[in-house]
Amino acid sequence: MGLSEGGKVAEVLAGPSLIGIFLNVGLLGVMITQVNQYYNAFPKDPLWMKLYVATLLISDCVNSAFNIAWVYNTLVNQFGNLDALAGADWLFSSEQSMAGITSMMVQCFYAWRIQVLTKQWWLVVIVVLSSLVSGLCAIGTAIGVSIVKDFSKFQSLDVIALPWLISCTLCDVLIALALSLYLRKHRTGFAHTDTVVNKIIRSTVQNGMLTASFTIAHIVSYLASPTGIHMIFNYGVVKLYTNSVMSSLNSRREWVNSLSQHSSSRKDDGANMSNFVSTNRSMRPQVTINVETHEMVDIGTSKTDPEWPDMVSSDSGKSMHGAQEKYAV
Structure with missing residues (x-):
């Protein structure tokens, strides 16, 4: 028809x-x-x-x-x-x-x-x-x-x-x-x-x-x-x-959980996350670790962060020894 x-x-x-x-x-x-x-x-x-x-x-x-x-x-x-x-x-x-x-x-x-x-x-x-x-x-x-x-x-x-x-x-x-x-x-x-x-x-x-x-x-x-x-x-x-x-x-949330789990296990090709931060500070000073945009995750801050306070992991904060270096994602 x-x-x-x-x-x-x-x-x-x-x-x-x-x-x-x-x-x-x-x-x-x-x-x-x-x-x-x-x-x-x-x-x-x-x-x-x-x-x-x-x-x-x-x-x-x-x-x-x-x-x-x-x-x-x-x-x-x-x-x-x-x-x-x-x-x-x-x-x-x-x-x-x-x-x-x-x-x-x-x-x-x-x-x-x-x-x-x-x-x-x-x-x-x-x-x-x-x-x-x-x-x-x-x-x-x-x-x-x-x-x-x-x-x-x-x-x-x-x-x-x-x-x-x-x-x-x-x-x-x-x-x-x-x-x-x-x-x-x-x-x-x-x-x-x-x-x-x-x-x-x-x-x-x-x-x-x-x-x-x-x-x-x-x-x-x-x-x-x-x-x-x-x-x-x-x-x-x-x-x-x-x-x-x-x-x-x-x-x-998925990204910060992935980083936090790895930080708590203290393993990353033989280096724990705290070593990564200290090594990164000396070798790659231009790299920062944070989420300043809507996708950013703070993996190395202290327990309070004025911008992304809910993204902080207590385990990762301990393993990072209060390191403040950030990676913008």
Whole structure:
């Protein structure tokens, strides 16, 4: 049985959008789980970090609510209305603007991490500028969608939509490369500690490449197909950004536990952790051990740490003999 006239119109954009919204809502569930895990595991994190996480969660919930409202109104309330199927409203355009705002919040957060680790302001400026270009172009795309309205004429928005997607992809790749190269360069030379560093590098690359791959797929499908296939990636990438941040935050517990267990066993290729700290101090004075960013773990502080007080392990503190040298992760 062939599609009706309304079905053919809906197949072009409403169908792919519905699939993308399913993905969007599914990832919202993952986000809620990760946020709950974060607040339970890190009650002593700085207040600004907790507020940042809460802002991301609220943004995700509002985004999903607008998306569900749009698809319900289009496919249910406006059932049989071809004009509603072929045109956009403010609920539809809110997806583009919120995608840009969310990506800016996440990318600027990673820019802060780069500044804490590398102290390279020129690199931070490049990341922030590319993020701002991406976010502002996304908001501009949303405004353009509200003006054009007709889905068949959306190709006229290429002049602002493509800079949005390209700059967003470049920003993600730059963040992943900057962090992974820095961590790789500052390995300690001790097997167990380097294993933890390698895990952080893999996590950084995976998070950056996952969001970048979705934006690349968005670009390719947007240019290659006149249909709305690209909307699947557009709806999904918003939640991937927030989930990547929460994944990084929650991974701190695993990393600090790994380092603490090793410290208590006092074994690392024949050297205990206290020897590692004292040796590291003399051989590699440029390496520090701490989590100054959202992924940082303090393995060598005293029992109180004003920034990450809940990340201190008493066993590791004893074995480190109060050493204060830090490794920024």
